[in-house]
Every structure is written in C-alpha cells, then in structure tokens.
Amino acid sequence: FAATRRGMQKRGTPFKGVLFAGLMVEGDTFNVIEFNVRLGDPETQALLPLIESDIVPLFRAAAKGDLSACTPPKIAAETAVHIVMTSAGYPGKEMRLGEKITLNLVTNDNTQVFFAGVKSKDGSFINSGGRVLGVTARGAPLAAAPTPAYAQLENISFTGPHWTRDIRRQ
Secondary structure, three states: OOOHHHHHHHHOOOOOOOOOEEEEEEEOOEEEEEEEOOOOOOHHHHHHHHHHHHHHHHHHHHHHOOOOOOOOOOEOOEEEEEEEEEOOOOOOOOOOOOOOEEEEEOOOEEEEEEOOOOOEOOEEEEEEEEEEEEEEEOOOOOHHHHHHHHHHOOOOOOOOEEOOOOOOOO
C-alpha cells in the first residue's frame, strides 16, 4: 500500500478516505486486482462489523486530513464472512427482478443482513438488482463464521436466488 500511496502523491492525486485493496494471494505472492473506496461493498460489509470502537471520530478526522490525534480502532478478535445473495441470471442482462422476498430472519448478535438490490412494493420487499442482499457473520476461528451466515441465508427466499456454497466450514 505504501507504493500506491507514494505513486498517488507523486502524481499529485493524494487520497483521503478508506482505500480497500482486493488481493489475490498465492503463497507469498500478493497481486492487487482492484481498489475500492465505497463502504457499501461486500468487502467492507465483512470488515466494518469487526470494528468495536466508535468510527465516527476516525472518519471525521480522516475527512479533515489529520489522523494524528486518533487512537486506532479496536478490532474484534474474531473473523467475519459476508455471503452475497444474487438474483437469478446475475450478472447477465437477463436477471429475474421484481420477485417477492420472504424474510424469516433469526435475530441474533452474530449475523447482520445488508440490503442492496431491494425495494419496497405494496408492503413487501422485492429484488431490484443483481446483488440483492448479503449476510455477514462473525466467528472465531474463521471456520466458525460461515455456519451462522448460511443458516440465516436459508431463512431468506425469492425465486431463483444464488449464493456461494463453498466457503469452508468447521
């Protein structure tokens, strides 16, 4: 990240904010495949629930360009996974949209549901985009996190949903 920061400064385009690097890791080799700056992406929806301290002062200081007085945020000693539920046909042009979403969510402190491509219509929720929603679950060790996420996904239904089913579990 230091090389990216130096390169941006050298070009006269310094960055203020949250810069998320999407990496491919193979052994000791790291390759950057993308940079993201939005906090609504699935990547950050897995990271933000792990922050246990108030992040507003940190964001405010970052926006002002001076983090010198900030204490690093407290991060949970857990891991998190975020599984995205998509519409049938995603990411193609023939996505099946407008399907009523049935939610029978289990309330617990271990999972969060983030809505993305969802609209309210006639008192119901319908899917309105490719990435419909995502479920984030925390756990320690990492292998424990997918289990509650998958359990919560089973409580959500609409016609033709898709999500990955290959995240390793205990």
